[in-house]
Amino acid sequence: MDAISYERAADIAGAVRAAQQPGAVFIGGGTNLLDLMKGGVERPVRLIDITHIGGLDGITTLPDGGIRIGALVRNSDAANHALVREQYPLLSQAFLSGASSQLRNMATVGGNLLQRTRCGYFYDTAFSQCNKRALGSGCAALEGHNRMHAILGASTQCVAVNPSDMSVALAALDAVVRVSGPAGERSIPFAEFHRLPGDRPDVDTTLRPGELITAVDLPTPIFSAHSHYLKVRDRASYAFALVSVAAALQMDGERVHTARIALGGVAHKPWRASAAEQMLNGQPLTQATLNHAAAAALRDARPLAGNRFKVQLAQRAIVRAVNQAAGRAGGVA
Numbered sequence: 591m592d593a594i595s596y597e598r599a600a601d602i603a604g605a606v607r608a609a610q611q612p613g614a615v616f617i618g619g620g621t622n623l624l625d626l627m628k629g630g631v632e633r634p635v636r637l638i639d640i641t642h643i644g645g646l647d648g649i650t651t652l653p654d655g656g657i658r659i660g661a662l663v664r665n666s667d668a669a670n671h672a673l674v675r676e677q678y679p680l681l682s683q684a685f686l687s688g689a690s691s692q693l694r695n696m697a698t699v700g701g702n703l704l705q706r707t708r709c710g711y712f713y714d715t716a717f718s719q720c721n722k723r724a725l726g727s728g729c730a731a732l733e734g735h736n737r738m739h740a741i742l743g744a745s746t747q748c749v750a751v752n753p754s755d756m757s758v759a760l761a762a763l764d765a766v767v768r769v770s771g772p773a774g775e776r777s778i779p780f781a782e783f784h785r786l787p788g789d790r791p792d793v794d795t796t797l798r799p800g801e802l803i804t805a806v807d808l809p810t811p812i813f814s815a816h817s818h819y820l821k822v823r824d825r826a827s828y829a830f831a832l833v834s835v836a837a838a839l840q841m842d843g844e845r846v847h848t849a850r851i852a853l854g855g856v857a858h859k860p861w862r863a864s865a866a867e868q869m870l871n872g873q874p875l876t877q878a879t880l881n882h883a884a885a886a887a888l889r890d891a892r893p894l895a896g897n898r899f900k901v902q903l904a905q906r907a908i909v910r911a912v913n914q915a916a917g918r919a920g921g922v923a
C-alpha cells in the first residue's frame with residue numbers, strides 16, 4: 591500500500607505553494623482522481639484538497655456581459671444556475687448529459703476539464719502497452735478494441751478520446767481557462783488548453799506544473815437563442831459519448847450569420863469543426879449546405895478497424911444538432 595499525505599489548501603497561493611512538493615496533486619470532487627488511484631494508474635504522494643479555497647465556487651457576470659464560472663463550482667450547480675440556463679443553454683445541456691446526478695453533485699468544473707481518457711487500456715494496468723500511462727510502451731488500442739476511440743487528430747502513439755461533455759460545449763463557446771501558478775496568473779484560450787497526442791500522449795493539456803485552474807470565462811452570450819448539445823451513446827444515460835456535437839448558431843432570418851460546431855468522442859481533445867463552420871457562415875441553412883458542411887467536418891477522419899461507423903454517425907449528428915439549434919425538427923442526412 592502507498593502512503594499518501596493529505597492537506598487542505600486555504601487559499602490559491604497556499605494551493606500553488608503546496609503543489610510544488612514532489613508527488614503532489616490537487617483533488618477537487620475526486621470522482622476521477624480516486625478511481626485512477628484505486629486502479630494504480632495514478633500514484634500521487636500528496637493530495638492537496640482545494641475544495642475549501644474561498645471565492646472559487648461562484649458564477650459571476652463579467653463587465654463585457656460574459657460570465658466567470660469558478661473552478662470549484664459543482665457540475666450540477668453550474669448546469670442549473672440561472673445565468674447558465676438562460677444565456678448558455680448549450681453548456682447546461684452538456685453538463686446534464688454527463689455522468690449521473692450523484693457524480694455531477696461532486697464533480698467540479700476544474701476537475702471536469704482535467705478528467706482523463708476512458709480508454710480501457712489506459713485504465714487497466716494489466717495491459718503493459720499504453721503510451722499515455724507509460725511513454726514508449728506502445729498503444730494496445732491501435733489493434734485492439736477501439737470502438738470508442740478517435741477518428742480525428744490521433745497519432746500512432748495514442749488513439750484515446752477526451753471524455754468530457756462540458757468541454758465540448760466550452761470549445762464551441764470559445765471559453766477561456768484562467769489559471770494561477772508559480773509564475774503568476776494567465777488565461778488560456780480553450781482551443782489551446784487540451785492537446786492532441788502527437789508523440790507525448792501522456793500530456794493531456796498545456797497546463798504547466800503546479801498550475802491551479804481558478805475559473806472558466808465565457809464571452810458575451812450570442813448563441814442563447816440557437817444552440818443544441820447532442821450526445822449519441824450506447825445507453826440513454828450514464829454513458830460516455832460515442833459522438834457528441836455542440837452546435838451554436840447566430841441566425842439572421844433563414845441565413846446563418848455565425849456557426850460554431852464542436853465534436854466530442856472523436857479526438858484526444860474537443861474537436862472544432864472549423865471547415866463546417868466556414869461552409870455555413872453567411873449561407874442560407876439549406877439541407878444541401880448542411881450535408882456538405884457535415885461531410886467537410888469529417889473529411890480528415892482516419893477511423894480504426896472498430897469505429898468506422900463513427901464517421902457517418904458524426905456527420906448525421908452534426909446535421910441533427912445544427913437543425914435542432916436552428917429550431918428545426920431532427921433532419922438526418
Ligand SMILES: Cc1cc2nc3c(=O)[nH]c(=O)nc-3n(C[C@H](O)[C@H](O)[C@H](O)COP(=O)(O)OP(=O)(O)OC[C@H]3O[C@@H](n4cnc5c(N)ncnc54)[C@H](O)[C@@H]3O)c2cc1C
Binds near residue numbers: 618661687693703755
Ligand atoms: C461512472 C462515471 C461516469 C462518468 N460519465 C461522464 C460523462 O458521461 N461525461 C462526462 O463529461 N464526464 C463523465 N464522468 C467524469 C466526471 O465528469 C469527472 O470525473 C469529473 O468531472 C471530474 O471532476 P472532479 O472535481 O471530481 O475531479 P477530480 O477527480 O478531483 O480531479 C480530476 C483531475 O483534475 C485535477 N484537478 C481538479 N481540480 C483542479 C483545479 N482546479 N486545478 C488544477 N487541477 C485540478 C486533479 O488533480 C485530477 O488530476 C464520469 C465519471 C464516472 C466515475
